[in-house]
Amino acid sequence: MKIRCIVNGEQTDLETAPDRRVVDLLREDLGLCGTKEACGSGECGACTILVDGESRLSCLMIAAQLEGKEIVTIEGFSKEHLHPIQEAFIVHGAVQCGFCTPGMVLAAADLLKRNPAPDRHEIRRAISGNLCRCTGYQKIVDAIESLARAEEESDE
């Protein structure tokens, strides 16, 4: 099947089996290995990407569903400079083994688009679909919360 979509801001033409998992297509055909797989069944969030701006699990999407969509992976999340979410993750020590990190960053992006100034409970809820085995989540919450505060400060 021929599929045309936008990946990380670029018009992309693909030819692949229509039922190919999007996570495989991204990693193997497009070389975008920032999107990870850790369970293949929607239980861990490591495969999170943005589809038309909304976070989705690429292990539970098939290629045919990409037609006409705009996909953002972690590689396309920042262009010339790090996105503030990425900077916050670095600065707050939110990265250990890093395998959950791309999914967490994109989950955070989805959250902050819907709710620019979430509290810690809302942050925990927003990343509840992303498992982390290393950090215990706390510094990830700290990192995202710092952006909520920055948002509040910029409103004042």
Place this chain on the structure above:
Amino acid sequence: MKKLHDAHGATGIPDEKGEGHFHTKSDLPVPVGSDLFRADAYGKVTGRERYAADEYPAGLVYAGVVRSPHPHARILAIDTTGALACPGVIAVLTGGDIRGTNRTGLPEMDQPVLADTKVRFTGDPVVLVVAEDRELLRQAMAAVKVTYEPLPAVFDPDPALAKGAPVLHENRKEGNLLFSGVIAKGDADFAFSECAAVREGIFSLPRQEHAYLETETGVAKVDGDGVLEMIVSTQSPFRDSREIAAALGIPPEKVRVIAPYLGGAFGGKDGITVQGHLGLAALHSGGRPVKIWNSREESFVSSTKRHPGRVSLKLGCTKDGTLHALSCRLIFDTGAYAGLGGPVAVYGMGHAAGVYRVAHSRVEGMNVYTNNPPSGAFRGFGIPQVIAALEQVVDMLAESIGMDPLEFRLKNAIRVGDETGLGIRMSNSADIVTCLEKARDHPLWTGRDEWIRQAPDYKRRGVGIATGVLGIGYGPVIPDIASAKLELLTDGRFRIYAGVADMGQGNNSANIHIAGDILCQSPDRFELVQPDTFRCLNSSSSAASRTTYSYGNALILAAGVLKERILDKVAQLHPLFRRENLILVPGAVRHTPDGSDIALHTIAEAMQEADRVATATWTAPVNRQQLAVAPDVKMYGFPHLAYTFTTHLTRVEIDEITGAVAVDAYLAWTDAGRIMNPHVYEQQIQGGVIQGMGYALWEDFRVTEGAVVTKNLSTYILPTSMDVPDILSVPVETYEESGPFGMKGVGEIGIVAALPCIANAVAGAIGSRIYDAPLTPERILTALRRAA
């Protein structure tokens, strides 16, 4: 043909736009003790960091293993003809195709790469298939036919030890007993009769699954020179290369193993996982690179778990609460293969007295083969299991004499110079007392009764404490040696050849931190080569909380050597400068009297290549006490020298309707020596505590009749962000003489006390104790209803 390692770039390099990862935007060094952002964070937040799972070399083929459906069976016949006839199949291999020993495992090599005469657990690998792609691989694997003669099986240590039990390894005269040992001091049996109070409990500990997000994976290729090169998610690249060589019959110098950043490991990748299969496949793939990446389901079936078992512990004290007698019997289930079962049992035994002085003790430990999936190393390494029992019985004993549980612990807590309940003299840094005192004075402890009284309707509240201790390193016999290699590059920057894999704990960053401190350079001036058995020096595995402790010490030496050579060179090039007036400054050597700087790249260009590379080896000191234990107990790791200590405190609220536990607050006071990098220290404590919380409340890896019941992450319950609270980590700094910059490894101590801390809080809340972990809502609700 392009070598695999060319496709895998070194990490830690500032990006092409010159943007450093460290955001200091300055050239200044960051001293050890100050926060330094992790070197690997930049690559990981941008998705650029290449894990073993991310390797897709050109011409890739895939390998997979057909596994035994039986827990115990003889292999009668293997029919590979159907598989060989499948499209896209490159090789179908059995144990008979293996030229070497076909055995891996440490310290005992009893695990085949591919089963030869029999299979010993459901999931034991039998046939290796190599095919063009994953779908063709799946079809070919389904066409393999193996004929088995099922044998009687055992699934628990007790029946496995019974007379007439089916024996897994028939050549063993001890039958299914892998290990048994004793550590004793004085006369515990008699001493109990002298106690005013005695309490005991039998605790059952579950299997825990590491559930690292990156499952077992790697790529391997044999190049034109016959070198087997492998990039694999492993904690032990150097040991792996020797094991693979022996198992597959390859000269060791022709095996190259590279360990990129691991997507988590926690002990589950400390040894052979996919390496044997990758190597064998690569030997038969006609030079094409082979990949294995286990699905989560296959990881669950094939990878090791924390040793489950039973710990019986009895503790007695005098009228005034002085601990007088301890007896402990642990029996662990090592599963089908030995693995690290002996050491795990000994580490558990060796910590049975915890942080206390006890006059008399007797600890017996056993590890037993069963037809269950093999158990292995997991953060804490036998110690969480034993501390789980000890710290609960301590609470029970304190209560029986009407003494406050924290005061009871303080009364018996060791100080430097004391002898522990097992006779270990605490010669090195040890400040459990301050940890306990801070807990005692904390408002969450002093205000606990009031907080408990304020429990809302249909909720019960409890506050619990527990202490933990963990000896770092390998013990007195197995050498803990690290060799650092550090190079001054011709452009004036530095390259560290990491010897120990970084599984997420940040030791690569610590290396940069250490070298930068000694050489007075900003972190951006460093690049790092991931452990590579051809380029780096063997520094043993990423385990036992010794990664920065050992490699860091070696790196301090190597940096010192390199510093001297650099300054010597400048003195040689500038005869008018006095050597003692030369210092390293960012990017240069400075002649202090006149402030003139000579750029590092200028000096480097003037140096011989051999002089620009400094190496140094460091061997960990060991505890030289002569304790009366059997040689194998000593060898497996008793006693240790440097210990880490912790006190945990938690507040829990239990839902009387569902039995669910909500952890309302959690504090951890920790002595892990000096802090090198404050936020990284916190990372380890927070992560360890939450993993311990999982062990306490949710994680139950279930195996029934040898078959995995909790097959994936939908049924093996890991805590999500909504299930756990913030952890307050309060460091209690000491100075550890033997550690780099006074530190001790902090990677494991966080997990050790979590289960008993929560169990003690729950017991207080519901008025009865649950002896089986995890403390699931079902167990708690059943206990509540029973009490009602």
Place this chain on the structure above:
Amino acid sequence: MSEVALPASLEEVYAIRKREPGAAVLAGGTDLLVRMRADGKKPPVLIGLERIPGLSGIAIQDGVVRIGPMVTHQNLLDSPVIRKHLAVMHEAAQVLGSPPIRHMGTIGGNICTASPAGDLLPALYVLDAEVEISSPAKKRVVPIATFITGPGRTILTGQEILTGIRIPIPDPGYQGFYRKVGQRRALAISIVSMAALLMVSPDKTVRSARFAWGSVGPVVMRFPDVESSFAGRTFGPALLADVGRQYSERIQPISDIRASASYRKMVAAGLPLKILEQ
């Protein structure tokens, strides 16, 4: 490999299903694709519904809320109509899965998967929801309790497809409650779930009550005789405890990997008390 069709009309869906009876309907994929992986089975054709107009959308007409089957759980959460008029559905959607699963999963999928633990189902049952089934020949509307016949089983036959959900807006005197018990607070399959609608007078007399229970039977359970026994009684902990006890005795849950039957019964006995918890 499965073929994938993304038809633009229901007629095309019917045609594909006529040609290929083994075809599977793909909505959000959060159940189907997981099941396909677990079973190792690939249907010959996957029919994605995302391009068919008229299957999304939430609208009120004549006191009935009409929800398209392709409405996602996130759409439900974002909808002021659902929040205002069908609050118990809003609460159910809150505890389903996780954020990305809520972005992908659909109400139609949740209904047609017909898991005994389906999170929206107790809310739909307690609201007396109806579903609209379309086929080439006709449309029919059936109550949800008729639509789902057993674990994973619905009355859909032949080329029939779920094309709408209709929920009469309850009397504004009703308050809705949804309580879910799982092994953890997110990404949890329900062990016991309860949706309730209660109408209580200012003097605390219960005028009407409905309770629907999930994960305690092959389908969502309601017991009309227990419900009618509420009327006239005083709302409060004693009533709720009694209600819980009655339901606990009536349900016949199974033991499975997540929970035993006895645990489910113990929880059900107390769960109505959680209505008092806000």
